[in-house]
Amino acid sequence: MNRCRTFPLFVAAAALVTIGANHAQESGAAKPYTVECGPDLEEGGATVCRVDRATYVGWRTFHAICHTCHAQDAVGSTFAPDLLARMREIDKTAFMKAMNDGFTGQMGVMPPWSQDPNVNKYFEELWSYLQARADGVLLRGRPKRLPAQP
Amino acid sequence: MTSKRFVIFLALVVPYFAGANEDLQRLTADSSNWATWGGDYAGTRYSQLTQIDKNNVGRLQVAWTFSTGVLRGHEGGPLVVGDTLYVHTPFPNKVFAVNLADQTIKWAYAPNQSADTIPVMCCDTVNRGLAYGDGKIFLQQADTWLVALNAESGEVVWKARNGDPAKGETNTNAPLVVNDKVITGISGGEFGVRGFVVAYDIDSGQQVWKAYSVGPDEELLIDPRRTTHLGEPIGASSSLDTWEGEQWRLGGGTTWGWFTYDPELNLVYYGSGNPGTWNPVVRPGDNRWSMTLFARDADTGVARWVYQMTPHDEWDYDGVNENLLVDLEVDGRMRKALVHFDRNGFGYTLDRENGELLVAEKFDPAVNWATHVDMRTGRPQVVDRYSTDNNGEDFNTEDICPAALGSKDQQPAAYSPRTNLFYVPTNHVCMDYEPYEVEYVAGQPYVGAVLTMFPAGQATGDGTTNLGNFIAWDAAEGKIVWSNSEPFSVWSGALATAGDVVFYGTLEGYLKAVDARTGQELYSFKTPSGIIGNINTWTHEGKQYIGVLSGIGGWAGIGMAAGLEGATDGLGAVGAYRSLSRHTQLGGVLTVFALP
Numbered sequence: 001m002n003r004c005r006t007f008p009l010f011v012a013a014a015a016l017v018t019i020g021a022n023h024a025q026e027s028g029a030a031k032p033y034t035v036e037c038g039p040d041l042e043e044g045g046a047t048v049c050r051v052d053r054a055t056y057v058g059w060r061t062f063h064a065i066c067h068t069c070h071a072q073d074a075v076g077s078t079f080a081p082d083l084l085a086r087m088r089e090i091d092k093t094a095f096m097k098a099m100n101d102g103f104t105g106q107m108g109v110m111p112p113w114s115q116d117p118n119v120n121k122y123f124e125e126l127w128s129y130l131q132a133r134a135d136g137v138l139l140r141g142r143p144k145r146l147p148a149q150p
Numbered sequence: 151m152t153s154k155r156f157v158i159f160l161a162l163v164v165p166y167f168a169g170a171n172e173d174l175q176r177l178t179a180d181s182s183n184w185a186t187w188g189g190d191y192a193g194t195r196y197s198q199l200t201q202i203d204k205n206n207v208g209r210l211q212v213a214w215t216f217s218t219g220v221l222r223g224h225e226g227g228p229l230v231v232g233d234t235l236y237v238h239t240p241f242p243n244k245v246f247a248v249n250l251a252d253q254t255i256k257w258a259y260a261p262n263q264s265a266d267t268i269p270v271m272c273c274d275t276v277n278r279g280l281a282y283g284d285g286k287i288f289l290q291q292a293d294t295w296l297v298a299l300n301a302e303s304g305e306v307v308w309k310a311r312n313g314d315p316a317k318g319e320t321n322t323n324a325p326l327v328v329n330d331k332v333i334t335g336i337s338g339g340e341f342g343v344r345g346f347v348v349a350y351d352i353d354s355g356q357q358v359w360k361a362y363s364v365g366p367d368e369e370l371l372i373d374p375r376r377t378t379h380l381g382e383p384i385g386a387s388s389s390l391d392t393w394e395g396e397q398w399r400l401g402g403g404t405t406w407g408w409f410t411y412d413p414e415l416n417l418v419y420y421g422s423g424n425p426g427t428w429n430p431v432v433r434p435g436d437n438r439w440s441m442t443l444f445a446r447d448a449d450t451g452v453a454r455w456v457y458q459m460t461p462h463d464e465w466d467y468d469g470v471n472e473n474l475l476v477d478l479e480v481d482g483r484m485r486k487a488l489v490h491f492d493r494n495g496f497g498y499t500l501d502r503e504n505g506e507l508l509v510a511e512k513f514d515p516a517v518n519w520a521t522h523v524d525m526r527t528g529r530p531q532v533v534d535r536y537s538t539d540n541n542g543e544d545f546n547t548e549d550i551c552p553a554a555l556g557s558k559d560q561q562p563a564a565y566s567p568r569t570n571l572f573y574v575p576t577n578h579v580c581m582d583y584e585p586y587e588v589e590y591v592a593g594q595p596y597v598g599a600v601l602t603m604f605p606a607g608q609a610t611g612d613g614t615t616n617l618g619n620f621i622a623w624d625a626a627e628g629k630i631v632w633s634n635s636e637p638f639s640v641w642s643g644a645l646a647t648a649g650d651v652v653f654y655g656t657l658e659g660y661l662k663a664v665d666a667r668t669g670q671e672l673y674s675f676k677t678p679s680g681i682i683g684n685i686n687t688w689t690h691e692g693k694q695y696i697g698v699l700s701g702i703g704g705w706a707g708i709g710m711a712a713g714l715e716g717a718t719d720g721l722g723a724v725g726a727y728r729s730l731s732r733h734t735q736l737g738g739v740l741t742v743f744a745l746p
Contacts, residue, residue: 063600063602064597064599064601072603078274078703078704078707079223104265108268109269110269116595118589118598142546
């Protein structure tokens with residue numbers, strides 16, 4: 001697990017986004033997600049992230065299936081890696097290959113997800129969610145949906 | 151039943167049971183052994199040994215250690231029979247027979263299991279331990295093979311295939327030897343597996359009986375006229391009538407918990423797990439007999455009585471936790487009682503002869519999904535606000551207590567006849583739960599709910615951040631007597647001794663000894679890894695030892711990172727410090743303690 005290395009990044013990113021809403025897509029190359037974090041009046045002023053449809057669906061799929069090994073918010077468990085660190089090491093091709101074919105790691109075995117209809121429709125969405133997490137843009141916890149784009 | 155009575159009772163009754171496994175009953179009556187997972191058939195995890203007592207336990211020292219060579223979560227604990235200790239590991243489920251005289255390895259068994267089994271185990275590759283009987287050690291492998299090993303040589307005597315991992319069927323439970331049979335269950339509650347219990351012949355490994363949790367009467371081994379629910383015959387089609395169409399075929403009710411046995415009544419006790427998908431909206435009805443306590447005749451498997459604790463589950467409150475069989479005075483009357491601390495947060499006391507419900511009270515004040523249990527109907531009175539079925543699909547129901555982990559999971563409690571108290575390792579975790587529609591594919595996860603978990607204090611608003619408590623419980627009154635707060639869930643099995651000491655382990659890795667009457671901490675030692683195993687005790691050459699497996703993992707190893715840092719509070723030192731990985735790392739080690 002790489003929590004120690006991840007943590008300072010997470011703090012730095014979090015500090016940025018808590019200052020005000022952050023439009024990730026506006027910074028540099030196109031990102032597979034849109035995330036806006038900031039104080040939410042509905043939640044008593046607590047910081048809440050709002051995300052696009054794909055990132056939301058990715059979050060949901062992750063916390064229905066993937067979290068049983070990789071833990072809530074993709075931070076990793078005793079037997080499956082912290083995906084915040086891992087996502088920075090692999091590209092989309094490698095990610096899709098692992099999702100389709102499965103992956104044998106140092107500790108555990110991830111099954112192929114190509115035959116699971118509850119997962120295989122959402123590989124792109126999972127990519128969006130995990131990228132947003134790995135970039136430190138999407139904070140922990142349940143995100144809300146951004147209004148649908150016109 | 152007190153241990154003293156147990157001894158007398160065995161002497162009188164055993165000869166009348168044809169085929170009774172006198173060997174095991176003799177061994178469990180003698181506290182110098184630890185011959186079955188619960189110390190005795192009643193699952194009390196109580197030892198009559200008195201060398202280590204509350205006055206001297208503070209001087210406890212490590213006597214020896216043993217590495218299992220396996221990294222993943224180590225549940226269960228070692229068995230000791232005579233001068234040999236038998237210890238198991240998580241997948242690949244190695245077994246070591248250790249000579250207590252010099253701690254050399256008499257034999258080792260290392261099964262060759264397919265790695266395909268690993269991803270169909272929902273929450274780590276744990277195994278809860280071995281069973282001993284008739285000169286054999288029984289190992290219930292992850293890949294569902296039940297293996298009988300010669301206790302002297304480690305040679306395989308027989309093997310029986312109990313299920314099919316390709317369908318999501320696996321095993322994590324410890325088997326139980328009863329008379330001339332070996333009883334075992336099945337895991338796979340998150341894969342749509344239909345649960346069952348099987349009795350195998352102890353000599354040949356042939357299946358003697360098999361009883362499903364849900365489905366047609368004949369497959370349930372239920373007698374509609376004689377099997378009772380709260381005193382009433384359950385009638386025909388009691389399970390089928392509570393499912394829509396063919397849904398019972400994916401009806402769950404897996405049986406991955408602990409088994410206990412009353413030799414006098416010849417009844418085996420266990421509970422069943424969650425019904426099918428975690429999405430309650432798509433499976434209307436009570437979904438019988440998921441989430442149910444069963445009392446079955448050991449010879450035939452036929453159910454004497456059943457009691458469904460959580461009809462139509464909406465929260466994943468599996469009913470598989472252990473059932474302690476103790477004689478208690480309840481409302482002025484001695485009862486052959488059964489005491490069960492359920493995932494749903496209620497501590498139940500029943501009459502184990504007939505299944506009469508005597509007490510049902512919350513053993514964590516945070517429990518909020520139901521106000522109380524109606525003592526006439528046995529039904530929990532569900533609070534609408536926390537009903538994930540009422541709120542519907544794609545709706546996030548917030549602040550449900552307890553979380554799916556339960557107020558207590560498999561970590562078994564202990565009972566001391568000297569204090570008449572039950573010692574219960576508990577979780578103090580709540581959750582948000584959002585059901586949604588899923589498709590079933592054999593061998594793929596079949597869940598259908600989005601889950602987030604967090605410390606109970608976040609839901610109750612009482613400002614606490616602890617994730618666990620270790621409590622003493624009065625099962626006649628249904629009341630907490632004392633409660634020790636723990637920063638993390640207490641996920642280890644407890645041990646009570648006649649020295650008036652109670653032992654448990656913590657996720658940071660501490661073995662703790664506390665005063666049985668007050669809960670005051672008397673001793674603490676940090677073992678090499680977090681403890682999710684059970685504390686056991688035995689003697690060798692007249693000296694008392696305490697042993698525990700450490701090795702962080704299991705569901706506890708996932709949940710611990712969860713919810714500690716919310717979007718707002720995660721930036722401070724508190725959230726980071728509390729992350730479990732700052733306290734402990736992986737590694738299976740048996741640590742054995744003794745007085746100097």
